[in-house]
Amino acid sequence: MEKNETSDWPxxxxxxELRTIRTAIGQHGGALLFGAPGVGKSRLLSTALRRAxxxxxTVLHVGGVALTGTRGFGTLAECLEAVRPSxxxxxxxxxxxxxxxxxxxxxAASSLRLHRLVAAGRLSVLAATRQDVAAPTGIDKLxxxxxxxxxxxxxxxxxxxxRVLRARLGGHTDTATLERLWAATHGNALMLRELVEHAxxxxxxxxxxxxxxxxxxxxxxxxxxxxxxxxxLRDLSLDEHELVHMLAVAEPLEADIVAAAGLAxxxxxxxxxxxxxxxxxxxRVQIRxxxxxxxxxxxxxxxxxxxxxxxxxxxxxxxxxxARRDEDVLRIVSLRMEAGIVPEPDQLLTAAGIAARRxxxxxxxxxxxxxxxxxxxxxDAPPMYGPLPDRTxxxxxxxxxxxxxxxxxxxxxxxxxxxxxxGKVLVGRGSPAEAEEVLSAASACRVPVPPAEYVSAxxxxxxxxxxxxGRVQDASRxxxxxxxxxxxxxxxxxxxxRVLISVLADRLSDAVSQGETVLAERGEDAAVAQMLVPTVxxxxxxxxxxxxASRxxxxxxxxxxxxxxxxxxxxxxxxARCASLLGDIRxxxxxxxxxxxxxxxxxxxxxxxxxxxxxxxxxxLGRPEEAVALLRRVIAGEGSxxxxxxxxxxxxxxxxxxxxxxxxxxxxxxxxEVRSLRYxxxxxxxxxxxxxxxxxxxxxxxxxxxxxxxxxxxxxGRAHAAGRTVRATTALLLAARVTDGGAxxxxxxxxxxxxxAAGGLTRVYADYVEGLADADGGTLMEVSxxxxxxxxxxxxxxxxxxxARAFRTAGQHRKSREASAxxxxxxxxxxxxxxxxxEQDGRADSDSxxxxxxxxxVAALAATGMSNRDIATRLVVSVRTVENHLHRIYxxxxxxxxxxxxxxxDRLGHDRDEARRxxxxxxxxxxxxxx
Numbered sequence: 001m002e003k004n005e006t007s008d009w010p011x012x013x014x015x016x017e018l019r020t021i022r023t024a025i026g027q028h029g030g031a032l033l034f035g036a037p038g039v040g041k042s043r044l045l046s047t048a049l050r051r052a053x054x055x056x057x058t059v060l061h062v063g064g065v066a067l068t069g070t071r072g073f074g075t076l077a078e079c080l081e082a083v084r085p086s087x088x089x090x091x092x093x094x095x096x097x098x099x100x101x102x103x104x105x106x107x108a109a110s111s112l113r114l115h116r117l118v119a120a121g122r123l124s125v126l127a128a129t130r131q132d133v134a135a136p137t138g139i140d141k142l143x144x145x146x147x148x149x150x151x152x153x154x155x156x157x158x159x160x161x162x163r164v165l166r167a168r169l170g171g172h173t174d175t176a177t178l179e180r181l182w183a184a185t186h187g188n189a190l191m192l193r194e195l196v197e198h199a200x201x202x203x204x205x206x207x208x209x210x211x212x213x214x215x216x217x218x219x220x221x222x223x224x225x226x227x228x229x230x231x232x233l234r235d236l237s238l239d240e241h242e243l244v245h246m247l248a249v250a251e252p253l254e255a256d257i258v259a260a261a262g263l264a265x266x267x268x269x270x271x272x273x274x275x276x277x278x279x280x281x282x283x284r285v286q287i288r289x290x291x292x293x294x295x296x297x298x299x300x301x302x303x304x305x306x307x308x309x310x311x312x313x314x315x316x317x318x319x320x321x322x323a324r325r326d327e328d329v330l331r332i333v334s335l336r337m338e339a340g341i342v343p344e345p346d347q348l349l350t351a352a353g354i355a356a357r358r359x360x361x362x363x364x365x366x367x368x369x370x371x372x373x374x375x376x377x378x379x380d381a382p383p384m385y386g387p388l389p390d391r392t393x394x395x396x397x398x399x400x401x402x403x404x405x406x407x408x409x410x411x412x413x414x415x416x417x418x419x420x421x422x423g424k425v426l427v428g429r430g431s432p433a434e435a436e437e438v439l440s441a442a443s444a445c446r447v448p449v450p451p452a453e454y455v456s457a458x459x460x461x462x463x464x465x466x467x468x469x470g471r472v473q474d475a476s477r478x479x480x481x482x483x484x485x486x487x488x489x490x491x492x493x494x495x496x497x498r499v500l501i502s503v504l505a506d507r508l509s510d511a512v513s514q515g516e517t518v519l520a521e522r523g524e525d526a527a528v529a530q531m532l533v534p535t536v537x538x539x540x541x542x543x544x545x546x547x548x549a550s551r552x553x554x555x556x557x558x559x560x561x562x563x564x565x566x567x568x569x570x571x572x573x574x575x576a577r578c579a580s581l582l583g584d585i586r587x588x589x590x591x592x593x594x595x596x597x598x599x600x601x602x603x604x605x606x607x608x609x610x611x612x613x614x615x616x617x618x619x620x621l622g623r624p625e626e627a628v629a630l631l632r633r634v635i636a637g638e639g640s641x642x643x644x645x646x647x648x649x650x651x652x653x654x655x656x657x658x659x660x661x662x663x664x665x666x667x668x669x670x671x672x673e674v675r676s677l678r679y680x681x682x683x684x685x686x687x688x689x690x691x692x693x694x695x696x697x698x699x700x701x702x703x704x705x706x707x708x709x710x711x712x713x714x715x716x717g718r719a720h721a722a723g724r725t726v727r728a729t730t731a732l733l734l735a736a737r738v739t740d741g742g743a744x745x746x747x748x749x750x751x752x753x754x755x756x757a758a759g760g761l762t763r764v765y766a767d768y769v770e771g772l773a774d775a776d777g778g779t780l781m782e783v784s785x786x787x788x789x790x791x792x793x794x795x796x797x798x799x800x801x802x803x804a805r806a807f808r809t810a811g812q813h814r815k816s817r818e819a820s821a822x823x824x825x826x827x828x829x830x831x832x833x834x835x836x837x838x839e840q841d842g843r844a845d846s847d848s849x850x851x852x853x854x855x856x857x858v859a860a861l862a863a864t865g866m867s868n869r870d871i872a873t874r875l876v877v878s879v880r881t882v883e884n885h886l887h888r889i890y891x892x893x894x895x896x897x898x899x900x901x902x903x904x905x906d907r908l909g910h911d912r913d914e915a916r917r918x919x920x921x922x923x924x925x926x927x928x929x930x931x
Contacts, residue, residue, distance in 0.1 A: 009164070009193055010167045012163055012164050013156060013160035013161070013163045013164050014047075020149060022052075023149075024148065024149035024151070025048070025126055028124075028148065028149060029118045029124055029125065030124040030125040030148045032125075032142060032143050033045060033126070034128070034130070034131045034152060036131055036132065036188070037190075037232055037274070038188045038190030039153050039154065039155050039187075039189050041128040042101050042128060046101075048126055049097070049099040049126060052126075060079050060099070061073070061079075061101075062074075062076050062100045063100075063102070070099075075110070076098075076106055077110050080110070080117065083122060083123050095121065095122065096123045096124070097125070100114075100125065100126070101127075102128065102129070102130075103127035103136075103139050104130055104133045104134065104139070108137055111137060112137060112141075113138070114138050115137075115142055127142075128153075131274075132273050155188050156187035157187060158182050158629075159632075159663070159666075161178065165178070165181070165196070168196065169196075169207075171210060172864060173212045174213050174673050175632075175670065175673060177214040179633075180215075181196070185293055191229070191293055194225045198224070201222065204217070207865075209870060210861065211673065217296060220300045221296060221300060226300070229291070229293060229298075232275070232291070233275065233298070239263050239266035240275075243266045243276075244275070244276075245307075245310060247295065248289065248294070248298035248299040249307045249310050249311050250335055251287070251288045252279075252288045253287050255267070255278075255285040256321070257318070257321075271287075276288060277290045312341070314331075315332045315335040326357075329347070329350060330355055330358070333347055333348060333351035334363065337366075342373075348367055349367075349414070349421070351367055352364050352367035352368050352418070352425075353421060356424060356425050361429040364425045364428075368421050368422035369396075369422070371414070372404050372418050372419070396426070396438060398441050401438070402441050405419070416442055416447045420442045420454065421453075423460065424457060427460055427464045432469050435464050436465060436469060439458075443457070451487070451490045452527065459493055462482075462494075463475075467504050472501070479494060479501075483495065492518060492521075492522040492528035493528055495522070496515070499514045499532060499536065500535055506685035506724075508542055509543065509723055511536065512545075515532050515536035519532055523556075526559065526563065529563075530568075533552060533553065534553075534571040534573075534574050537552045537574045537575075537578070540552065544754055544757065546578050546758055546760060546762065550575070550582065553578070556571075573591070575591040576591035576613050576614075580761065581726060581762055583761045584760075585621065585790055585791040585792075588617050589617065592613065592614045612649065612650060614630060615627035615630050615653055616653070620794075621791055621792070624657045624658075624660035628654065628661055631650060631653055631654040648691050649690050652670075652674045652690065652695065655668075655698050656698055659698040659700075659701035659702060660701060660794075667698045667702065668702065671695060671698050674694075689718065689724070692714075692715045693715060693727065693730065696708045696709075696711035696734060697734060700737075700837060701835060701836060702836075705739065708735070709738050709742075712732070712738075713731075713735045716728045716729075716732040725754045725758055726758070729762050729769070736773060737772065737798065737802075737835075738837045740775075740802070740805070741771075741772030752766045752770060764790075767783050768780070768783045768795075768799060771803075775809060775810070777803045777806035777807035777816070780819075781799075781815075781822070783799045784796045784799035784800040784803060784822065784823075794832050797830075797832045797834060798838055800820075801823045801834055804816045804819035804820040858871060858882055859886075859889050862901055863901040868883060868886070886898075
């Protein structure tokens with residue numbers, strides 16, 4: 001076990017609370033820490049008391065562990081007896097400080113005496129109490145009368161939890177792991193600590209290539225983790241115990257079902273204690289366990305008989321309500337499967353389709369495989385989380401499945417439908433080769449199945465072949481053959497498939513022409529329209545015809561009511577993108593609100609693209625922190641197999657948003673993660689270029705303006721050659737911004753003309769590029785005013801600052817002052833900050849050359865704890881090369897050991913500069929000159 005795996009958890013991510021406490025006990029009567037059980041109040045209390053003692057304060061504490069330099073007492077009464085008038089010099093800083101953990105357990109008399117002494121200025125107090133338990137009168141009076149500060153100790157958010165994990169593990173935690181840990185603990189410090197220690201012990205949390213990764217609990221929780229959760233659930237009444245067990249096997253529970261079971265009062269008491277959480281989901285009120293990890297622990301210790309009884313009761317209650325929603329059908333079937341009851345075949349296949357649409361692919365696969373077995377009375381349902389039927393060595397046994405189809409002709413149509421759906425599910429699970437084997441076998445069966453299901457499976461198969469397996473020619477030939485074989489009224493969907501392949505192959509002009517031809521012929525067919533309209537509109541927008549894209553979407557808006565949720569979501573997402581590109585920020589926000597309405601949610605969106613568009617809009621508006629929060633919530637969700645979203649794209653957007661928020665080191669670490677994911681699965685030119693743009697943006701924000709300009713200029717050239725005017729213009733603008741127009745010396749007039757023809761925001765960007773290239777202060781000020789009216793406030797402030805510089809260079813000092821004043825107004829009124837390339841205007845970047853790009857790369861990786869061999873593997877160089885680089889790095893930084901690397905990098909600058917040097921991890925090592 002590595003050294004950092006045995007170290008204690010350092011106090012971190014609580015700097016704001018510690019500062020508040022220090023001020024409160026130094027200038028006032030002290031502070032009262034309150035929060036839910038397990039959030040870390042006791043740890044914060046002991047840290048603050050220890051620091052106060054180190055600063056020379058007289059510290060007394062009641063109960064708890066012994067602290068160096070303090071006096072401990074068994075009871076508060078004994079402690080207060082030790083307080084003498086002579087111990088105080090009359091100032092808050094000179095008073096004795098009394099520390100009390102679990103202040104809610106004090107007796108009333110002692111708490112009132114404490115209150116009197118604090119009110120009289122005899123002592124200061126630092127106490128911790130639970131928010132779910134009534135405190136004695138004296139403690140309440142302390143904060144009601146404002147004698148002490150009331151300090152809430154909240155659970156960690158995702159960003160704070162990431163800092164805590166870095167401090168504990170000594171390295172970067174990948175984003176998916178961070179999301180899983182937060183989903184399991186909701187930032188509860190105690191639960192996080194116990195879960196991480198358990199995962200380290202069982203080996204499921206391990207460091208790979210310098211990054212800590214965890215895929216989830218691989219077995220029943222360990223005894224200590226279980227005991228910690230059981231302590232939080234002690235002293236339950238019989239009804240509360242029943243409800244907790246019911247939630248553990250069947251959450252969320254609707255309030256109506258809880259009431260029908262006679263457990264409404266139990267729910268109310270558990271809510272007051274913070275054991276359950278209540279959430280409103282449109283018209284439904286649902287109840288869950290407040291700490292998600294509790295569900296695993298409670299379920300693991302429950303009798304199978306009890307668990308199955310509760311599952312059946314909830315399933316029956318849901319069925320009595322009518323099961324009007326897809327969600328209800330899915331839960332009924334799932335609960336009965338978990339209870340060992342095999343559902344009826346049609347109900348099972350229906351539920352599998354719902355699970356697939358909701359992207360719960362493991363559940364959908366299990367249901368499909370179960371549907372391929374014999375009649376329910378001949379088969380006991382396998383355990384929900386036990387071995388899958390019809391799997392051999394972890395892969396689907398296609399031959400065995402085909403035998404099941406052939407052995408019962410009467411049931412063959414039903415089983416082929418299950419096979420077709422299974423193939424689609426395997427695509428969603430990221431098993432393209434298995435999916436092709438299953439879909440090929442099912443398609444070869446000459447068994448009548450509903451045409452819509454057959455064509456939908458063919459659509460998925462062709463996309464899987466073309467995109468996931470890279471067999472574009474085979475996919476095209478298969479598509480031609482299938483179009484000729486199916487009936488004309490069903491061929492429209494397959495024509496739409498051809499259009500989507502063109503988009504994925506970056507042939508956007510072909511996609512538009514093909515799509516419009518099909519729409520002209522079959523646009524009344526809802527199945528065809530819902531596939532084609534969002535795709536063609538997307539292609540039009542990327543090509544710069546944003547107005548045409550908007551008109552196409554508007555022309556079909558009345559038909560949206562007949563489309564499925566995923567197609568409507570994608571259409572609204574493209575509408576939002578078009579609106580923002582046209583400068584209609586309000587219209588974009590309204591379209592994204594419609595997307596939110598269709599999100600089937602809980603962090604797993606119908607289409608990840610919609611949330612990426614939402615985060616892009618937030619960043620444009622100058623709200624990158626909100627974009628970070630949004631991306632963190634959905635980063636572990638999966639994109640659609642039918643839309644160009646890869647795992648690297650949302651992570652790259654997160655890195656860009658982090659950089660814009662000022663979290664430069666975390667942006668660096670995230671981009672390192674992006675690099676490792678770029679080729680883990682299908683890629684397209686669209687996703688590659690989106691990722692490249694975010695990489696250049698992170699380089700720019702962390703100070704490496706040269707490499708940012710190189711990458712952005714290269715991206716602009718690629719996108720322009722492919723006809724993607726919007727991306728080419730934004731990339732060229734980034735290059736121009738970070739070099740004050742110096743990166744637009746290559747022939748760019750044709751691109752600017754195309755961008756101006758697009759209108760809206762793209763046209764403003766083109767004017768921005770021209771203004772920077774020509775150092776035209778007047779143009780830049782006009783751009784700033786237009787951007788401000790559109791709501792793009794960060795860019796507006798930046799353009800005003802660059803206008804001031806251009807005016808000053810031209811000797812127009814009055815106009816320069818006016819532009820500077822406009823920039824300051826935007827900063828003051830809207831909280832806008834200028835990026836580093838504007839803030840550092842006129843200052844030499846003298847220290848950026850202290851390490852070469854490759855040396856910075858090696859130093860950054862070595863500072864995270866990677867071995868020389870791992871670094872060599874990552875960078876595709878020899879170990880000797882890494883050793884030579886480190887020798888030069890040590891000499892330049894004035895250090896002698898690997899452990900001093902971080903200190904040496906820090907000496908070159910603080911967080912932003914450290915990230916700037918290290919970010920060459922994602923920059924081309926041999927980048928050429930900016931043209």
